[in-house]
Amino acid sequence: MIPETIQKFIEVFSKLPSIGPRLATRLGFYFASLDKNSLSEIEKAVGGFKFLNRCERCFFFKDKNKKYCAICTDPRRDAQAIAIVEKETDLLSLERAKNFKGHYLILGELAERGTLETTQKLRLQNLKDKIKKELNGKVKEIIIAVNPNTFGDLVAGIIKGEFKDLSEKITRLGRGIPTGGEIEFADEETLRQALERRL
16 A cells, blocks of 8 residues: 555664654655655765764764764864763763863663673773873773663773773762752652762
8 A cells, every 4th residue: 555665664764763663654755745856855965874984083973084073183172081971962962061172982872781782892992092092091081971870870880990090080970950950859869969969
C-alpha cells in the first residue's frame, strides 16, 4: 500500500533516536509532498555528512579537510582545562552557557553498567597521551561533566582514578536546586548535594 520509496525511508528513519515508526511515517509523507527544490536542499544537507569526520583530539565533528575541530584550534581557549563529556550535545550545552573556555573530550554515551567501552577507553588513553606529550605531563583541571546518575558516578570514579596524577584537580559539575526550583519539591539526594556543594 505504501510506495516502496516511502517504506524504505520509514525503515531507515525509524531507527534514529527519538523517531520511531509513527514519526518516520509522518516525515516520509511530508518529504514526499515537498517540491523538488526543497527536496534538493534536504539532499544536500544530508549528503554533507559524508564530508565530516572526528577531531583527533576531542572527537567532536569537523570538516574532513581539517586536522582538528574549531575548538581545538582556537588559540584563545585554555588547553590546561579539559571537560570530559558524554555526547556532542553535552558539549554544545556547555558552550551555550559561555562560561567554560577550555578544551573537551567527548567520551561517548555511557552504557547502563557504569563501565567503559573499548572506544571510550581508547579516547581516554588519547587524552592521557596528549597531556603527557603536549602539556608537560599535567593539566590544571579536568572537569568530569557526565550525567549525575549511578552510571555517571561509577564512570566518574574510574576517570578520577586514571587521571589523578595527570591533573592538579579533578572536579565534577555541581549539583543542587535548579534555578527557579523550589526546595519543597526537591528530593533528598538533590538537597544533600546542594548542601554539600553550597557556595
